[in-house]
Amino acid sequence: MPPRRIDPIGDESDSDVSIFDDFDESGRGKGKGKGKGIDRNKKDKGKGKAKEQPYAWEASYTRSWDTVQEDEAGSLQGAVADLIARGRRRRLLAPAAAIRRTIIRHLILILDLSSAMMDRDMRPTRFDLMLQYAREFVTEWFDQNPLGQIGVVGMRGGLGERVGEMTGNPQDVLKAISERHKLEPSGEPSLQNAIDMARASMSHLPTHSSREILVVFGSLTTCDPGNIHDTLAECVKDRIRVSVVALAAEMKICREFCDKTGGTFGVALNEGHFKDLLFELIPPPAQRAFARASSGAPANPAADLMLMGFPTRLPETSAAGLCACHSQLRSAGFLCPRCGAKVCDVPTDCDICGLMIVSAPHLARSYHHLFPVKPFQPVMSLEGTQNPSVGCHACAAPFKEQTAGAAGAADGVSPLGRYRCAECHNDFCTECDVFVHDVVHCCPGCGK
Amino acid sequence: MDRASHLSTIVDLSPAQWTLSGSAPKERHSLDLQSFLSQLLIFLNSHVACKDQNTLAIFGALPGRSVMLYPSTTQAAGSNSADANTYRPFKVLDSTVIDSLSKQVEALDASETEAPVGLVGALTKALCYINRVAALATENDQTVAVDPRILILSVSPDQSASYIPIMNSIFSAQKLKVTIDVCKVYGPDSVFLQQAAHLTGGSYIHLDRPDALLQYLTMSFLPPPSIRQLLAVPTQDKVDFRAACFCHKRIVDIGFVCSVCLSIFCQPVPVCSTCRTKFPIKTLQRLNAARPTILTSAATPTSGNASTFPSSTTNRVATTNGNGPNPNGVR
Numbered sequence: 001m002p003p004r005r006i007d008p009i010g011d012e013s014d015s016d017v018s019i020f021d022d023f024d025e026s027g028r029g030k031g032k033g034k035g036k037g038i039d040r041n042k043k044d045k046g047k048g049k050a051k052e053q054p055y056a057w058e059a060s061y062t063r064s065w066d067t068v069q070e071d072e073a074g075s076l077q078g079a080v081a082d083l084i085a086r087g088r089r090r091r092l093l094a095p096a097a098a099i100r101r102t103i104i105r106h107l108i109l110i111l112d113l114s115s116a117m118m119d120r121d122m123r124p125t126r127f128d129l130m131l132q133y134a135r136e137f138v139t140e141w142f143d144q145n146p147l148g149q150i151g152v153v154g155m156r157g158g159l160g161e162r163v164g165e166m167t168g169n170p171q172d173v174l175k176a177i178s179e180r181h182k183l184e185p186s187g188e189p190s191l192q193n194a195i196d197m198a199r200a201s202m203s204h205l206p207t208h209s210s211r212e213i214l215v216v217f218g219s220l221t222t223c224d225p226g227n228i229h230d231t232l233a234e235c236v237k238d239r240i241r242v243s244v245v246a247l248a249a250e251m252k253i254c255r256e257f258c259d260k261t262g263g264t265f266g267v268a269l270n271e272g273h274f275k276d277l278l279f280e281l282i283p284p285p286a287q288r289a290f291a292r293a294s295s296g297a298p299a300n301p302a303a304d305l306m307l308m309g310f311p312t313r314l315p316e317t318s319a320a321g322l323c324a325c326h327s328q329l330r331s332a333g334f335l336c337p338r339c340g341a342k343v344c345d346v347p348t349d350c351d352i353c354g355l356m357i358v359s360a361p362h363l364a365r366s367y368h369h370l371f372p373v374k375p376f377q378p379v380m381s382l383e384g385t386q387n388p389s390v391g392c393h394a395c396a397a398p399f400k401e402q403t404a405g406a407a408g409a410a411d412g413v414s415p416l417g418r419y420r421c422a423e424c425h426n427d428f429c430t431e432c433d434v435f436v437h438d439v440v441h442c443c444p445g446c447g448k
Numbered sequence: 449m450d451r452a453s454h455l456s457t458i459v460d461l462s463p464a465q466w467t468l469s470g471s472a473p474k475e476r477h478s479l480d481l482q483s484f485l486s487q488l489l490i491f492l493n494s495h496v497a498c499k500d501q502n503t504l505a506i507f508g509a510l511p512g513r514s515v516m517l518y519p520s521t522t523q524a525a526g527s528n529s530a531d532a533n534t535y536r537p538f539k540v541l542d543s544t545v546i547d548s549l550s551k552q553v554e555a556l557d558a559s560e561t562e563a564p565v566g567l568v569g570a571l572t573k574a575l576c577y578i579n580r581v582a583a584l585a586t587e588n589d590q591t592v593a594v595d596p597r598i599l600i601l602s603v604s605p606d607q608s609a610s611y612i613p614i615m616n617s618i619f620s621a622q623k624l625k626v627t628i629d630v631c632k633v634y635g636p637d638s639v640f641l642q643q644a645a646h647l648t649g650g651s652y653i654h655l656d657r658p659d660a661l662l663q664y665l666t667m668s669f670l671p672p673p674s675i676r677q678l679l680a681v682p683t684q685d686k687v688d689f690r691a692a693c694f695c696h697k698r699i700v701d702i703g704f705v706c707s708v709c710l711s712i713f714c715q716p717v718p719v720c721s722t723c724r725t726k727f728p729i730k731t732l733q734r735l736n737a738a739r740p741t742i743l744t745s746a747a748t749p750t751s752g753n754a755s756t757f758p759s760s761t762t763n764r765v766a767t768t769n770g771n772g773p774n775p776n777g778v779r
Contacts, residue, residue, distance in 0.1 A: 102708070103708070103709060103710050104707060104710075147710075208707035208708070209707075304707045304727060304728065304731055305704050305705070305706060305707070305713075305716060305717070305727045305731050305732070305735060306704070306705045306706075306707055307702065307703075307704055307705075307735060307738070308702070308703055308704075308705045308712075309701065309702045309703075310689050310690045310691055310700070310701050310702070310703065311689055312687070312688055312689065312690075312701075313646075313687040313688075313689055315683065315684065315687075317683075334689075337701035337702050338702055346689075355702070359689040360615075360643070360689050360690055360691030361615065361618075361619075361643060361647060361689065363691060363705070363710045363712065364611075364612065364615035364616075364619075364691065365615075365619060366710050367612050367615065367616070367710070368616050368619075370709050370710075370711070370722060370723075371612060392576075393573075394572065394573050394576035394577070395573070395576040395577045395579070395580040396516050396519075396577070397580060431579070431580055431583060432576045432579070432580070435575075435576060435579045436572070436576070439575075439579075439620040439623055439624070440572050440575055440576070440616060440617060440620045441616040441620070442568065442572050442612075442613040442616045442617060443572070444514075444569050444572035444573045444576060445569065446569075447566065447568040447569050447572075447610060447613050
């Protein structure tokens, strides 16, 4: 096969796409909408401004086709495999230090329902894509934050509109955003009205829980009744963290909201990047700096010791009894460990003695954020290791014998495909390395 | 029905517990390791026989570590001469399991036989294995190894210290849609394994007659989960949703929880040991006042040896009694 020249535009539209779809969204050079225009601009005119960083929010955006190198045979396979391995390891290298995380979370999801959402620069429309990702976001969010609550507010026709009440039940939230015809976009959005509404619905929450607002913003304008900087000041005062995912471009007021309240701001470059930006907000945030500053005082208002009960679950087959919450005759339920009252569902507060009843698995779901698995060290060479293991310690897949080329040596990628746990000195394959850190959160060798 | 299924079996091989199980009086229907293994092998053979594409992996939880018994990493099974009277896959399976098992048991040091078994390691290895099998299947665009499940044959009591890793494994099993079945052959009910079976939709069975193990296995654990919906598989009557506290690894039913990191403590503490948060002194006083008095006296003697597993029933009774007089102490 003759060596093939890599053409940036041609490459982005065929072979690269399928691979980077899954593994390296941010590195994907898809030229939908703005991206494409910029590329042409760069190619045709090569003007200084468009050359390196066309827009401020694209600064961290690397063009994968610039970094891909062919090997001697002119094949891209090695380079692609390397990129995939790199993309997998990228997240694992993030510091696993921040142990103070807010775990009882309250989030208001603000969805832009203005006419700008009917734009088709994201397929099928911004609006449909937003709804689809919002559903996935809610499911994943509740999976990782079982004690959290989500409310939904829409921005439409210059008003803030309550779409779903704050609730801890993922089904209720999903139901609120499932009916597309009720959310049909129209008119102008109003950032101030929506944020004020979100703020008001979170004002009664206890201090030890987090208050967050996530705005999905497609419009480039906002139509506000007053001074939005007052709203910003109120949010800072109430310690509400505002994060914005913009679909069009960076707006100064959005950036300011995020910077001042400690949230994150991002502009979605393409469909995959949009999803990445949303899903980055799922893990519980590390506690903010100024909350820690106030903990210097003897009593930290942001933290408290809570009394919680772990109930016993009664099966469907047990003798029926009246539940304490609805006074209905039911056989299934949970028994309060302190007063023995029967409640229908957990987590809840016992109606008789007021004890907070949670099931232990609810709490345990969050523990992997607190006790992360230490990153495995890539094994660079087998020198100095006495009789190295033949296969992966976890899945027993045999390791490859030869090195995978010098290109993979940097960037925390092992040329041997071996990753070693610092505690138990067992070797794991790439597959298990990622699986252990992303899903299991427990090293098979040392059980920690 | 027509799909193949994958079964990962985890065998608890604690020498101490098996000795106890084998030496129990005959009228209690005791089961020793030898007959356990022969009954287990029949069950595994019947799993292989059920369908051609059925796959099997066996993991052993030994004191302090865990190993994969089958498929064997070292190729030894081929050396066995064919037996005219045995179906070859059965022969390979049986000899591999027995070979690697005896090798592992011989390698055991007498000093470590008392150590707790590496159940967590075996469980995570089983998950990693299933993950790899599933990844391979999607790569080759086959639909092998659908309905993966894990069967745990347990004889050891709960180890409170491994609460977090076990829960993490359970959640990843949920994510992978792996059903975890638990067969408690000997010993008291295991709180963690009950939760594992409940959360993943498997069944937890505590054997009343351990010597009839094979019958329990074939009747309840042989059919894959998709068929079990049509069958009346024994279910759990009560699931215990209690957790182990972080300070003494004791199993508690009322705990004190840090609002920042959700660490559970069995008594009010001024500073969270996990995230170093200081708690307001007012809360401490309030909680101390509301605390049942009996719990305090019960807690002091056991606090010295953190690793002991307190009998769940006595602990439970103590708390309920202690809470009787002042049910509205807090709030």
